[in-house]
Amino acid sequence: MQVNCNHLQVGYGDTVIINDMTITIDKKQITSIIGPNGSGKSTVLKAATRLLNYQKGEVIINGRDIRKYKSKELSRYIGVLAQKHSAPADFRVKELVSYGRMPHLKPLSSFSKEDYEIIDKVMKTTGVWHLRDKSIYECSGGETQRVWIATVLAQDPEILFLDEPTTYLDVAHQLEVMQLVKNLNKNTGVGIVMVLHDLGQALEVSDKIIVIKDGKKYSEGTPEEVITPKMLKEVYNVDADVISIAGREKPVIIYKELA
Amino acid sequence: MLRCGMVMLVLLILLIVLIFISCAVGSAGYSVVEIVKALFSKEDSIIKVTVMYLRLPRIFMAVLVGPALAASGCLLQAVMRNPLADPGTIGVSAGAGTAAITILLIFPNLSMSLPLFAFAGAALACVLIYTLAWKGGIDPVRIILSGVAINSVLGGYNSMLQLLNSDNLSGVLAFMNGSISGVSWGHVRIAAVYTFIGLFFAFMCIRPANALQLGDEMAKNLGIRVNLSRVCLSAVSAFLAAATVSVVGMIGFVGLLVPHIARMLVGSDYKVMLPTSILLSSCVLLAADTIGRTIVPGLEIPVGVVMSVIGGPFFLYMLRKRGKFNAG
Numbered sequence: 001m002q003v004n005c006n007h008l009q010v011g012y013g014d015t016v017i018i019n020d021m022t023i024t025i026d027k028k029q030i031t032s033i034i035g036p037n038g039s040g041k042s043t044v045l046k047a048a049t050r051l052l053n054y055q056k057g058e059v060i061i062n063g064r065d066i067r068k069y070k071s072k073e074l075s076r077y078i079g080v081l082a083q084k085h086s087a088p089a090d091f092r093v094k095e096l097v098s099y100g101r102m103p104h105l106k107p108l109s110s111f112s113k114e115d116y117e118i119i120d121k122v123m124k125t126t127g128v129w130h131l132r133d134k135s136i137y138e139c140s141g142g143e144t145q146r147v148w149i150a151t152v153l154a155q156d157p158e159i160l161f162l163d164e165p166t167t168y169l170d171v172a173h174q175l176e177v178m179q180l181v182k183n184l185n186k187n188t189g190v191g192i193v194m195v196l197h198d199l200g201q202a203l204e205v206s207d208k209i210i211v212i213k214d215g216k217k218y219s220e221g222t223p224e225e226v227i228t229p230k231m232l233k234e235v236y237n238v239d240a241d242v243i244s245i246a247g248r249e250k251p252v253i254i255y256k257e258l259a
Numbered sequence: 260m261l262r263c264g265m266v267m268l269v270l271l272i273l274l275i276v277l278i279f280i281s282c283a284v285g286s287a288g289y290s291v292v293e294i295v296k297a298l299f300s301k302e303d304s305i306i307k308v309t310v311m312y313l314r315l316p317r318i319f320m321a322v323l324v325g326p327a328l329a330a331s332g333c334l335l336q337a338v339m340r341n342p343l344a345d346p347g348t349i350g351v352s353a354g355a356g357t358a359a360i361t362i363l364l365i366f367p368n369l370s371m372s373l374p375l376f377a378f379a380g381a382a383l384a385c386v387l388i389y390t391l392a393w394k395g396g397i398d399p400v401r402i403i404l405s406g407v408a409i410n411s412v413l414g415g416y417n418s419m420l421q422l423l424n425s426d427n428l429s430g431v432l433a434f435m436n437g438s439i440s441g442v443s444w445g446h447v448r449i450a451a452v453y454t455f456i457g458l459f460f461a462f463m464c465i466r467p468a469n470a471l472q473l474g475d476e477m478a479k480n481l482g483i484r485v486n487l488s489r490v491c492l493s494a495v496s497a498f499l500a501a502a503t504v505s506v507v508g509m510i511g512f513v514g515l516l517v518p519h520i521a522r523m524l525v526g527s528d529y530k531v532m533l534p535t536s537i538l539l540s541s542c543v544l545l546a547a548d549t550i551g552r553t554i555v556p557g558l559e560i561p562v563g564v565v566m567s568v569i570g571g572p573f574f575l576y577m578l579r580k581r582g583k584f585n586a587g
């Protein structure tokens with residue numbers, strides 16, 4: 001399975017945010033989208049997942065135009081967790097996660113045994129099993145984020161799209177979510193596409209990185225190809241070195257000291 | 260789930276008790292034994308006539324009208340993602356009011372068909388508001404704002420007509436302060452038909468209503484067609500409210516108050532919140548009507564007035580207490 005965005009033009013109303021963007025996302029990989037604030041990362045993600053209509057171009061999933069899918073059918077192939085989300089505070093964790101099974105429900109029918117098994121399984125893999133009877137309101141930020149990931153995971157998608165899954169979390173919880181994403185990809189083979197803020201994390205977990213600047217694709221490739229001092233200067237306007245450290249698989253970014 | 264079952268059982272028992280009380284009390288009070296005896300005897304005693312043709316139709320009306328209004332409120336709150344939405348928000352009350360006032364004051368010879376015109380007025384106002392708010396999709400905030408605007412225009416028109424005809428307002432006042440006094444079994448039958456149709460569709464809307472509570476993007480992700488769902492939910496809601504208003508006039512606060520209390524009792528999941536609202540609204544409306552016709556001997560206070568006068572303070576009380584039930 002592949003997701004191809006060809007010559008996408010996306011915007012809000014008459015304004016154009018994303019211009020002539022062509023990207024390819026492979027199944028079974030972790031793909032990160034990075035770029036400065038307001039560069040259009042969320043906009044691309046929404047257009048690629050039909051949360052937002054695009055103005056020109058096409059999005060092809062599994063060789064088929066995204067507009068040709070019935071909305072429920074598409075929900076079984078892709079799960080999207082947008083940047084902002086909210087649920088009524090009294091919803092229990094297991095209740096919220098069970099909504100992920102909605103695309104698989106036939107009209108008027110209720111959950112099957114299999115549905116319940118999947119709901120339990122994703123709560124265990126995302127580490128929210130012990131919270132299942134708590135209300136959302138009682139969960140911490142990191143826990144809430146894992147509950148939402150469990151919800152989209154319950155859709156049993158082939159590709160999961162996550163928009164800044166670690167924003168607002170402290171470092172420990174950020175790493176926890178990254179580890180979760182990595183394990184999911186490794187153990188279940190679900191493809192991951194995420195917008196990330198932290199370049200270090202993107203470098204660490206991604207198979208492929210797409211850099212967006214001012215609504216255009218700046219570059220794409222493996223982390224080592226993409227994260228370079230030149231890119232950091234041109235896209236983020238920061239001076240930095242990217243160096244290898246003995247004993248670490250991936251290089252690290254060292255930002256220039258502040259004056 | 261256990262808790263929801265308990266809540267509904269309690270409400271059901273409460274409703275049955277209320278029905279008995281409401282049969283028994285009034286300008287002439289009877290004991291339950293007397294009533295049962297009279298209803299099962301062959302002769303037309305005065306008790307039988309009073310209970311059978313005066314009190315029972317009214318009781319059934321309250322039990323039907325409440326759920327229609329409450330379900331209407333529940334659905335709209337899902338459409339708007341706002342617990343303050345009620346049938347008034349989408350112009351149902353103002354539209355029905357405008358039609359009723361126009362008929363009663365300008366075309367009194369058409370008063371026989373008042374319910375029909377009121378229904379049409381309500382539906383028209385609602386369609387107008389949605390048309391004005393439509394811009395490549397339905398945005399709840401735009402609906403609320405265009406609702407405010409249309410409500411204000413219609414309200415002004417209504418006031419003006421009333422000022423110009425200030426000596427002839429009794430019919431208008433009766434309509435504006437919804438009342439279920441003097442209803443017959445015929446009215447009850449009509450109300451039963453539309454309530455059951457409306458509630459059937461309301462139950463069909465549970466899944467999209469729940470999904471909309473998770474936000475538009477999550478709902479879309481789950482395969483819900485957000486605009487279509489909003490239109491369908493609104494249509495069912497408007498139908499329930501418009502049909503109710505056309506038969507009994509305007510009864511405020513039920514669509515707002517009851518879903519709110521139901522949410523506190525059983526949570527926001529429409530699978531349990533909607534049935535709870537339905538049972539609760541029957542109890543609330545029946546209680547309000549019974550109070551209205553007994554509290555001042557010899558005087559009928561319309562149920563709409565009782566709802567507003569008691570509902571307002573009660574709502575405030577619930578808001579203050581809310582922290583204990585539900586932190587959100």
Ligand SMILES: Nc1ncnc2c1ncn2[C@@H]1O[C@H](COP(=O)(O)OP(=O)(O)O)[C@@H](O)[C@H]1O
Binds near residue numbers: 012040
């Ligand atoms: N709903 C919206 N309506 C209008 N403009 C928007 C909307 N959402 C985002 N934008 C604009 O689109 C641009 C890109 O936003 P976004 O895709 O959210 O950036 P990023 O996710 O990379 O921070 C920004 O200039 C932002 O102001």
Ligand SMILES: [Mg+2]
Binds near residue numbers: 042163
């Ligand atoms: Mg963003």
